[in-house]
Amino acid sequence: MMSCHRFLLRLPSILASTKPLINRSTFRSFASPSARFSRLSQFDSPISPARFKQARLYSTLPPDGGDQENDGNDGEDDNDGKDDGNNGTNALAASTADFVSASDSADAGNASPLVFQEQVNAIRNQMMAETPERVMVVPIHKRPFFPNMFSPIVVDDAIFKRTVLEWVNQHGPNNASIGIVLARDDAAAKVTDLAQLYPVGILSTVYDTGHQKYLLALGFYRIRLVSIDRQYSVSGRLVARIARVQDEEYDEFDVQIRAQSAEILESIRELEKALADASQPRSTPLGQMQGTPQHAAELADIGAAICLADKEKLQAVIECTDIKERQLKTIYLLKAEIEAMRIQAKIRNSVEESISKSHRKFMLNEQLKMIKKELGIDKDEKSTVIDKFKEALKGKTVPPDAQKVIDDELAKLSTLEPQSSEYNVTRNYLDWLTVLPWGVHAKENFDIEHATKVLDEDHYGLKDIKERILEFIAVGALKQGLQGKILCFVGPPGVGKTSIGKSIARALNREFYRFSVGGLSDVAEIKGHRRTYIGAMPGKLIQALKLVKVSNPVILIDEIDKLGHGYQGDPASALLEVLDPAQNSSFNDHYLDVPVDLSKVLFVCTANVKDTIPGPLLDRMELINLSGYILEEKLNIAKRYLIPRAQEDSGLKAEQVVLADSVVRTLIRSYAREAGVRSLQKLIERIFRKAAFQVVKDKSQHVEVTDDVLNKFVGKPIFTSDRYFETTPPGVVMGLAWTAMGGATLYVETIVDKIGQKADLRCTGQMGDVMKESTDIAYSYAKAFLPQVARSNRFFKKASVHMHIPEGATPKDGPSAGVTMVTALLSLALNKPIRQNLAMTGELTLTGVVLPIGGVKEKTIAAQRSGVKYIMFPKENKRDFDELDDNIKEGLEPFFAASYKDVYDVAFSEPTEASVSKDPVATEKPTMKHKQKAGKSQNSDLVSKKRTKSDKRQRKPEGQEQ
Secondary structure, eight states: OOOHHHHHHHHHHHTTTOTTTOOHHHHHHHHOHHHHHHHHTTOOSOOOHHHHHHHHHHHOOOTTOOOOTTSSOTTSOSSSSSOOSSSOOHHHHTTHHHHHHHHSSSSOSOSOHHHHHHHHHHHHHHHHHOOOSEEEEEEEOSSOOOTTOEEEEEOOOHHHHHHHHHHHHHHOTTSOOEEEEEBSOTTOSOOOSGGGBOSEEEEEEEEEOSSSSEEEEEEEEEEEEEEEOTTTOOTTOOEEEEEEOOOOOOOTTOHHHHHHHHHHHHHHHHHHHHHHHTTOOOOOTTTTOOSOOSOHHHHHHHHHHTOOOOHHHHHHHHHOOOHHHHHHHHHHHHHHHHHHHHHHHHHHHHHHHHHHHHHHHHHHHHHHHHHHHHHTSOOOHHHHHHHHHHHHTTTOOOOHHHHHHHHHHHHHHHHSOTTSHHHHHHHHHHHHHHHSOTTOOOOOOOOHHHHHHHHHHHOSSOHHHHHHHHHHHHHHHHHTSOOSOEEEEEOOTTSSHHHHHHHHHHHHTOOEEEEEOTTOOOTHHHHOOOTTSTTOOOOHHHHHHHHHOSSSOEEEEEOGGGOOOBTTBOHHHHHHHHTOTTTGGGEEOTTTOSEEOOTTOEEEEEESOSTTSOHHHHHTSEEEEOOOOOHHHHHHHIIIIIHHHHHHHHTOOGGGEEEOHHHHHHHHHHTOOSSSSHHHHHHHHHHHHHHHHHHHHHOOSOEEEOTTTHHHHHOSOSOSOSOSBSSOOTTEEEEEEEETTEEEEEEEEEEEEEESSOOOEEEESOBOHHHHHHHHHHHHHHHHHHHHHOTTOOHHHHEEEEEEOSOTTSOBOOSTTHHHHHHHHHHHHHTOOOOTTEEEOOEEOTTOBEEOOSOHHHHHHHHHHHTOSEEEEEGGGHHHHHTSOHHHHTTOEEEEESBHHHHHHHHHHSOOSSOOOSSTTOOOOOOBSSOTTHHHHHHHHHHTSOOOHHHHHHOOOGGGOO
16 A cells, blocks of 8 residues: 555655646645644644535545555555555655655745645535536446545556546546546456446546556545436547435534544544554544544545445445444444454564564573583583483494494584584484384293283183194293294184284283284385485384384284285385395395394284285295184173173173173174174174163163163174075085185075076176186086986086076185085986085085185084084095084084095985975975075976977986986
């Protein structure tokens, strides 16, 4: 904004061509701030309207103007340095100094400012006497022009500016012929219609400033635009017919008007004081007035003119003719302006106070440092840091290579200035080098009894896992150290892999650190960043050593089977150095760039499946498989760990909730069948939360959870049975599968799709590539094996078979369903169901050899859970089955097959209750839970086919050929 003082200094040169109005010496005297405010100081008490008018003309300033001599930002806008659209700018004030220096010796102020006042009053009285019929419209933006203002306005278009000046010259410079009106749209470049303007503006006259963008305007009173005068609206000018807007009559001695006038005066004074306190003086023409002026209408205009409000609110003051309402609007604007200044002052004071405190503290600290240095009491910051690093190395056995690097970096640090960027980089590097536990080891505990106690406290069951861990600790006791071994626990989620790692650390009295590499794709997380990068830091392993403060912790690398691979490197390859006992004694982190011995660290890894672990990485680890828990194991885990923990977390006492064993068994059978116990834990926690709610809500002292009310706590059962068939019909066989969640039963269903046409096999059930190959092998072997048991059976020569594995939304893969598929195909071909309650698994070759499979324990648990009596395994898996605990094998009769002939003898040797028909297409409908009509649809296609007489003569009752 342009300050009032600068504008008044510039104004004589602007009006040089208007000699009838004013001469330079007159305005130079008037431009003096002391002269200006001395005129205002005459109004000590209620003044007459004439005296008020006399003071108003030369004291009213641009609405956003303000003296800025002391703001340290000469020539710039108070707000943001931008042109506000219609007021004074930096460009107008730029030539002020030139004008002042040129006029110091000329016209030294012989004339009084009242000369200028009298000349302006003459023009004003002439304008008051008669209103012109038409005016040329000059649109302005951002904020309106007020009556009795003497201020520059912006005219960006040079052609339009010439047009305005030509219009003024035609009507005489002392005649008001311009209507200054606020445009509705600030972005509009040109105004061609009255609809683009507000209806009320100010009758004015303008003078050329000599500047290409500005005109000096002198406003008089309000006018209303009536219509466009087409006769004169030519050559890029908009001429409108006007009508004068008269204020409504009012009594200047009305109590409300006088009170509101006094409030406006007081607000102006308060605003002026707030601006002065903020060192942002803004021209307030009544700032030194005292008393209550009686010309209330013009006072309201003056108060609104000095406010920095929205243009709509200012225009509302222009358009208001009710003096009382106009005064209220002005008061609201002034109060808002004052409040904004108060908030600004509060913020400024807070910032200044904060800066002052910080500066004072900084100066005192610097003085204190100098005093201590002179007295020899304390060293400077650099010496203190170096001493701290040397102190951190005491009691540590630093390798020679690392010690040399540390010494070099300390020498380098002593030559650097604390303000340099290299100083902080070197300091951080030394911080990492000195904080590592070089040669610091925790005392290990190889007591087998202590380890057994810890493992039994933390885990129930897992007998084989505990034995393997105790063997591992026993070897460490004999060798007095556990080096060169990396353990990897593989098992489904929720079986306790991570907690076993914690138990090992507690049994050995070692520190424990865990980090997950699931989804990790940045090799820098393992090997660290180069120090050349901003924000570089070591990898996770060095961070672990810093945290545990010993060189022999137990570090658990979780989810190693889910390592990512991206453009930032391959973390699996980086882990090869970490997990290789022959290399990790000199592990090189990119950040430290010195060898670090990780051979004393016991690494424990966890994975859900081993298939996704890279081969070279898998070769460096010793795998320990953790299978799922059976019902009895889950029951004991719930009683020992899950229920007490849930009770403690819910804030309940033992006697307030009774959870019977039968309820836990129901939860395990019908709600939580996965291999681990996480789902069981969530269900138990839900029960205790609901029980806590009942205790608090109903003031109950005892909540008993039984099977009858279990649905209210955990909802309806999720699992009813793994068995789809009470009695398996021909063509249906139960298989056993391994999944990441444990073991599961898997049915193979076959039906006759078509008869008499091309014989083939169609498969569904979202099978993987390996399983699809198994179906091809099974189909080929079944066609070759069928003549051995039913010589005259031509089923596979004329029947199109459809094979399906239920739960089609679940992907399935693997070769272990080979014997199951062959058995299902033969059962369909012979139209004979297999032995009931039999489940089987095994990979089959084209020659009928049954190959071993994995997951014997998981599959045995799945068979026991499904209630089968007989299970069929490959003969080479007999050793695995014999090693299982008795409670897992309880109630199961195993069979072991070396070839498919052994499978066939078991599956079809025992007669079943289902009838065996001579016609393979006619059989008793099976009883099924989820597909009641499967058997019916399987045979109806065959019955409906017409057979030739020769077919009937050749056909024999295959079901009886065994």
